[in-house]
Amino acid sequence: MTTSALTTSFVVASLTVGSMLTVAHTQVRDFKPVTEETLRNPSPADWINWRRTGDGWGYSPLNQITRANVGQLQLVWSWAMQPGADEATPLVYNGVMYLPSPSGIQAVDAATGDFIWEFKRAGVARRNLAIFGEHIFAGTTDAHLIAVNARTGRLVWDQTVADKQLGYQYTSGPIIVKGMVVAGMTGCDRYKDDVCFISAHDAQTGKERWRTATVARPGEPGGNTWGELPLTLRAGADTWIPGSYDPASNLIFWGTAQAKPWASAQRGTDGASLYTNSTLALNADTGKMVWYFQHIPAETHDLDEVFERVLVDSGDRQSVFSMGKAGILWELDRKTGRFLNAFDLGYQNVLNIDSNSGQVKYRPEVIPKLNVRVEYCPGPGGFKNLFAMSYHPETRAFYIPVKLSCATSVFAPMTSPEWARGGTGPSKRTSLPHPASPNDLGEFVAMDSRTGKILWRHRNPLPYDTAALTTAGGVAFIGDMDRYFSAFDTATGQLLWQTRTPTPPDGFPITYAVGGRQYLAVPTGPGWFVGYTHLQDVRPAFHKVEGGPAVLVFALPTSSGRL
Template sequence: MLFLSRRAALTAVSIVALSLAGCTSGPAPENKTDVADIGPAGWLAQLADGSDGRDWPAFGRTYGEQHYSPLDQVNAETVKRLGLAWSFDLPAGNPATGPIEIDGVIYFASGYSVARALDVRTGKLLWSYDPKAPEAAGHKLRQGWGSRGIAYWNGKVYIGTQDGRLIAIDAKTGKPVWSTMTMGKDDLRFISGPPRAFDGMVVIGNGGADEAAIRGYATAYDAETGQQKWRFYTVPGNPADGFENKAMEMAAETWSGDWWKYGGGGTVWNAITYDKESDTIYLGTGNGSPWNRKIRSEGKGDNLFLCSIVAVNAKTGAYKWHYQINPGESWDYNAAMDMQLADLSIDGKPRKVLMTAPKNGFFYVIDRTNGKLISAKPFVTTTWAKSIDLKTGRPVEEPNIRYEDGPVTFKPSPAGAHSWTPMAFSPKHGLVYIPAIDLQVTYDDTGITRENWKRKPGMALDYGVNANVQPSPGAKVLSYLVAWDPVTQKEAWRLPTPGHFNGGVMATGGGLVFQGHPDSSFTAYDAKTGGTLWNFDAKAPVVAPPITYSVDGKQYVTVIAGMGTSAGLFGPLLQQFGIDYRAQSRRVLTFVLDGKATLPAKVPYKPQAVDDPDFKPNAAAAKAGEDIFNVRCAVCHGGGAIAGGTAPDLRTSGAILSPEAITSIVQDGALVPNGMPRFEELSAEDRENIRQYLRTRSDDLRKGRP
């Protein structure tokens, strides 16, 4: 995560780059599954990549995380008849989350992991369960935005919460079955990524390495009881305490200094994939903590297993192999973006592969049986490395890319060439469809040394390097939908998409690719050509990944509309779309052929500065307040105090007129249940300086200044 100076924020953006019942019987799927594993209705068989697509029982539909369904009732010819079947309004909170569907019931967790079940046929709410995560989170509430997804296993749905719990819920009743804490109560970690369920277990990671001294890990639990089965740490701890396994002993040889005091990083905050055939779990790991390797590891070593794909035994968590995307990570180029499994013919030979498009801009095809790199090519403009050496698997880096000789500017940015919104792979067309981002970054650690850097307490954003993210000069297109051939490593087609951040992708057997956008469009494209075949005005931004499934012989498409998670942090780049935290709609939208439902008109929004007749400029106080805001508040309220829909735009808030109101909110925690954390350590002077900064930004808005 990173934030810019006010000047940079006004021309670009301050961001977080992060950098979460049985079914009806039907025809036997083509994929063969042991009868003992199928269960009475076959829900387990739906998790196989070759299944018939009747349900969507996992975040990526299947174990292989392809975000593909073979259903073809909605196709290139019929999609023009696709209409809204029903909508379901949601309260304020994060709606950018991936739902699942089993046996005619949609399950999802929005806001701070509030789980709900809806009837597909009617849109009726069947139950809801609120874990009250904000109230339990304490300082963990200061980062993260709630759940990005949900999991299912044998009649139970699973949610991870901001405060670190993994909770199993009865899918029929909505009542909790068990709950376990996946981290220390006072650890400065949080959960935002979706759990994954497999083979009677549930696995979950966590985030927090951008803000605290975190050592990454993933943990597997018994799906029926919540008992811990195994835990795999992704970076080594203090050698004096001994190593958990040979993998950690090996990894420690790639670190220098007293790295464990800095945490190390490598959190498994998003990407987890299960390979049933080899009984392997693949973990996608995050950036270093802090980002700057000069601080955390004396500027030395590969720092395993940062920014890596790590394969472990699914039953025991024992290390199998790893492939490191960015050795010696120094840029938040984490490898936590979705990883998809496929069987491809490469050079005339069948290969079992893992495919991923991480933040660094290269598309990787890796042999998933042994971790050997097959190919890697850039799918966006990349200027940090010339190429990836296929013999060593290592990037051929450009000079000064580690900012050892002063500031350096390159692409992509730590916002990623690809963020958490998932890509999709169509086995029918042999293409991967990637929601790509095109921004640049300038890194500069001038004046920051291992000796003088000290992490700010209380989950503040502090990377050990200044990072300024912005569009390239003169750039008019900041994001794309890229269709990529993983065999030839060539682009099939590319479409510009609105804004800098585009939504999760789904591909179907009907020859369609579905994707939403921050301008409120939800679109179906021709999978072969990229031509637009259907478009729906969702009356709200759409960044969540869509799903499709079949009930009573009808194919449905569901997506959740509304701005949330890291997508909403680029306030300056989103203001053209008029997205407001308070005014925007958040809805579950479900479509079917010949659907006739409609949505209320969207109320146009333009931010209006709060009336502040007593305002008096104070540049020194405003600058002091801006410095605090950038490391404490901008993560939700946006760079330059220009919000993008994830949290209220404070330039328009009456609370900034009253010292008492600010104290009640910031110090006393009056809005904790709404997701606004306490910052009790801030002094009265700090709070007043923040208030002066926000009043100054409100005055800028009032007078038309950027």
């Protein structure tokens, strides 16, 4: 184990509350508290925000691994994580890797994979953790936020944020903004006299500082966009992917999901249903909504726009970019929310977009009617989903994992039990191959952020199942459902290196450095259930590899030849 990260070995097992347990083999030595300045300007060696930096780029300035030597990468260590669906993002700070899993949080030596400590708690939100001060923060599937000591793994506080009996839960972790833990709630498809929200909490105590609703209530601004629906029937606008933060404007940017049930005919209104399928800009101090932009009003195909918000400056132009399931790259002015651009990948057939205003209109022939079969593209899961794109500042391009599909669907009326409970609505959705790519189900795309021009594309037999990662070494990394983890030249799209993993790459790859050596970490695991449902429809002979989640770590050989 690396002496820079760990103390002398010892064993502690301490029961905290209920099913919570901390097991420590060692503890982190010489831990330096993480400050706001550290989060805003992280060391190139660390990965301490969900997408490394608060602007959501998913890019690393490390350049030891390059397009010239990436073919020499070798596995240097691996770690089996606790069972369960994962989609994890490792967090690395000062030589220690922190891993979220549905069973808890683990800390391991980032250079060797040696165990440090484990905090066991059922239902930890799987996608990401946050770090600030001396604490690691996570959400949970019973709608709590928790703080754990980063040195020892001991529970610091546990804050109930919402009532899990109403369906509320976290499926992603928080971000940190100005000493606050900011998290987006999900599980908002249930009917109740309450709505989905984003909330901020004191990092030292968990006490709530502010809460901003993502659904306009009756009588509030935007409330009439739900028609005559009472508050109880205003569902959706979940915020299940972490947001981004711009310290210059003091704005937090967050995406919201679609209204529920999915089809407007099931909801009983064809109104815009604010603030679903929107980008929200919130004042970081108060949570006040400074502006919003609704990408797809009255969305009716389960094509949400909830995913990562990426903040990019180009001269005096300060933009927030996003791409939802329809495969449209949106560019908005960060300060005002003014529409700037919408670049369509060219595969969807449900929307017409006004290039001047950004306003969309549904093509009448694809609007679902109850109990009537309708075909449209994209299919379930969309072209772009939770696996984040990456922005590369040298090429000024986005690197985007795309799933190519269409669907045939029948949306049925809500039954009496469903009207009582809520939900996504009864439907029968079947995936179809996309006519533009009947044989290949995946595509890795490089798109120019200024013009929307496709710089290169790489078709793949099976869909991609990880976020994209780009580096200053000129390499873009991505993993697919056929267990391949691949490296591409960011400039040309040339395949440079590929390895096959025991279970599919699954989640958010990262890169970091310890002791001057660059490492590449990729989570693997059971895979994305929506992706497998799609495969069952279009590739029924495909065999899913079963297995639990793990993290695999690669590096270049050292001068001595050792791994």
